[in-house]
Amino acid sequence: MTTLAEAVESLRPGDTVWLGNFGAQLFAVGEELVRQGAAGLHVVIASGGLLLDRLIGAGVVAEVTFAHCWNAVGPAPTPHFRRAWQAGADIRWHELPMGVLAAALGAAAHGVPFVPVRVHPETGYRDWAGGMLAEVASPFGPATVVRALPLDVAFVHASLADEAGNARIGAPPGEALVAAQAARRVVVVAEELGEVREVDLLGLLVDTVVVVPGAVAPDGVPGRYPRDVAAYQAYGRGA
Template identity: 80%
Template structure:
């Protein structure tokens, strides 16, 4: 076990990091990255939202792989993201469908160079290269197919509801791609709302994948966590109480 500051301090410039789970944004980790002035990161998020917007605005991001970036509440947009995209900021963008991102992580977890995927031909993922070079077509004796490049992760910060000191963890909601990200990562930090597992509860993420545990109640705020605390609507709409 360690502190959040110590865990974030293991991240170095140029690292690829996974942040949070789909639907749960680890704002505490993002703010610590900003506080420690860690730059030039490849940030991977299943759901970008206000956390990705914050990291872009703070100059943390050199490369990003994501499925979307928006304010789920509104009306305040993700201004830093929008400005960087439209103005051609020096950021390498990789936008992928959710299932394709999961396949890229799974390929890395299995030590494969790529994974076959299905991408709708009527979208810009293929015609306009929204993926930023992560998609290609390969030919085999069995036919042609679209593939996604494997996405190995240096450090995965995974949000969990509970964890024991060995890293055995349970989620409070469906984890999305978090387990695949942990399997694809060289180092895994679980950020838990609470320490300890009830007797007889089976871990959703076994401790054998986990390198260290951080106990940080409220780590997702102002986002919400089912069964713990609600999303701060005022923060998402840009209003103060």
């Protein structure tokens, strides 16, 4: 076990960092990144939302792989993200469909360079993916493939964890499990430390545990605390 500050201190510019899970954004990790003045990170986050917007505004992000970025309450735009995208900020963008992002993590977990995916030809993802997608030929026919996305560190949220790293993620787990398998180092950020009877993530995949009650607030954790809708609304108004 360690502290959140120590876990974040280990990051270096250029690291590829997963901040999950889908529907449970790790705002506690994001705020610690900002507090420590982190910069130059490749942030991987399926549900970008306010957390990604905050990190872009604070200058933490040099590269980002994501599925979407908006204020879920409204929905309303995320201002830092929008300004950076429209102004051509010095950020490398990789926007992928949720399933394709998960496939890229899965490729890294399996130790292969890419996997075939299906991307509808009438979408703009081939342009938005920033080089993550390619067309290949094979004896079985042509295919669209996504490049593997290995992670240096995965911060995975859990409702409950024990000292050995066994974790009960709860709903929704999203891409958390495959992200952990794709990562060189896994940090479980748990709401509570205790006995885990229903294990979603085995401790053998986990390097350290950080206990942070309220780790995803103002987002919510089913069965623990609800999303703070007023905080989301205030963010959308620029408060």
